[in-house]
Amino acid sequence: MKSHPFLLTDHTAERLIASAILAPSSHNTQPWIFKVCDGGIALYADASRAMTQNDPDFRELIISCGCALYNLRVAAAWMGLDTHAKIVDHWRDDGLLATLTFSEATTRSAEADLCVAIYSRHTYRKRFASTPVSSQLVLDLASAARKEHAHLHVLNTPFQREALGALISEGDCAQWANPAWRKELANWMNPKRKGDGLPISALAAPIAHLAVRTIDMGEHVAARDKHSAFEAPLLTVLSTASDDLRSRLHAGQALERALLTAQVAGVQASFLNQPIQVATLRAKLQAVTGSADVPQMLIRWGVPLEQLPSSPRRPLESVMERRV
Numbered sequence: 001m002k003s004h005p006f007l008l009t010d011h012t013a014e015r016l017i018a019s020a021i022l023a024p025s026s027h028n029t030q031p032w033i034f035k036v037c038d039g040g041i042a043l044y045a046d047a048s049r050a051m052t053q054n055d056p057d058f059r060e061l062i063i064s065c066g067c068a069l070y071n072l073r074v075a076a077a078w079m080g081l082d083t084h085a086k087i088v089d090h091w092r093d094d095g096l097l098a099t100l101t102f103s104e105a106t107t108r109s110a111e112a113d114l115c116v117a118i119y120s121r122h123t124y125r126k127r128f129a130s131t132p133v134s135s136q137l138v139l140d141l142a143s144a145a146r147k148e149h150a151h152l153h154v155l156n157t158p159f160q161r162e163a164l165g166a167l168i169s170e171g172d173c174a175q176w177a178n179p180a181w182r183k184e185l186a187n188w189m190n191p192k193r194k195g196d197g198l199p200i201s202a203l204a205a206p207i208a209h210l211a212v213r214t215i216d217m218g219e220h221v222a223a224r225d226k227h228s229a230f231e232a233p234l235l236t237v238l239s240t241a242s243d244d245l246r247s248r249l250h251a252g253q254a255l256e257r258a259l260l261t262a263q264v265a266g267v268q269a270s271f272l273n274q275p276i277q278v279a280t281l282r283a284k285l286q287a288v289t290g291s292a293d294v295p296q297m298l299i300r301w302g303v304p305l306e307q308l309p310s311s312p313r314r315p316l317e318s319v320m321e322r323r324v
């Protein structure tokens with residue numbers, strides 16, 4: 001059956017973008033801009049929000065935009081629309097990543113069922129319940145990644161956990177030993193009212209900033225992160241065949257598809273990406289996966305023990321440019 005092009009109104013664009021901005025992003029930088037154009041929405045990376053120490057080649061920035069792109073697709077599916085994304089081949093100075101157009105769907109997409117999870121998904125950094133992640137869900141997560149041209153490696157054996165724990169610790173120590181990295185982290189620890197960054201209480205902010213800037217807490221953070229890797233019910237590495245712009249956008253869409261699939265099943269995740277962020281450790285992590293694919297995200301999964309408040313988002317007006 002032939003699908004009909006859909007003329008996007010400003011109101012519909014607003015609803016789609018409101019869902020897109022609930023996507024996860026590195027340090028909650030929300031590095032995206034959406035421009036409503038005739039017939040669609042253009043997604044731009046906002047390089048002014050890049051973390052140049054933590055993410056010098058914008059890899060996590062592009063993955064974050066990929067997550068937002070997936071939310072757009074799911075919200076569109078929920079509205080009965082098919083999305084057609086034209087993705088650019090290379091990084092452009094203006095940051096354009098993809099242009100999306102929409103058509104009326106002829107059949108209902110199963111992805112519409114993920115829409116509700118956009119609103120309840122959160123990064124869960126605390127201890128998980130001891131409940132295992134079901135083998136059916138593990139298969140579903142792997143399938144979600146595959147459908148978005150990525151691969152989810154399950155790394156649950158004691159040997160793999162040991163190796164991952166060591167790499168995560170090494171990554172933590174390397175990052176915290178770098179004063180410029182610590183300064184950047186402090187700059188992205190913000191009171192909730194600011195609307196971005198990792199939320200901390202307004203009262204504690206000055207002390208926390210000073211502590212992070214001046215004290216190397218690498219050993220302490222390494223011990224904590226190693227422990228949370230060991231006790232996670234499920235540990236995985238999301239990887240892609242290569243590491244170009246398209247692959248990174250695939251990684252973001254695969255990540256969000258898997259996160260929403262998990263959320264529907266009552267499972268949440270958080271990330272221990274240090275061995276990917278520290279360039280010298282990435283090849284070692286790749287060796288642990290036993291695959292030639294490039295690691296993009298190291299993810300721990302489990303059933304949350306409590307419901308946490310949502311992290312803040314910038315207002316829609318700050319990230320959306322309307323048609324003139």
Ligand SMILES: Cc1cc2nc3c(=O)[nH]c(=O)nc-3n(C[C@H](O)[C@H](O)[C@H](O)COP(=O)(O)O)c2cc1C
Pocket residue numbers: 022023024025026027028060061063064067121122123124125197198270271272273274310311
């Ligand atoms: C590409 C990417 C990298 C991330 N890396 C980390 C990380 O290394 N450690 C961590 O605790 N959270 C990480 N996060 C999670 C973000 O901090 C989180 O998405 C953001 O604070 C917004 O919170 P929310 O996911 O609860 O909406 C990452 C998210 C993305 C998309």
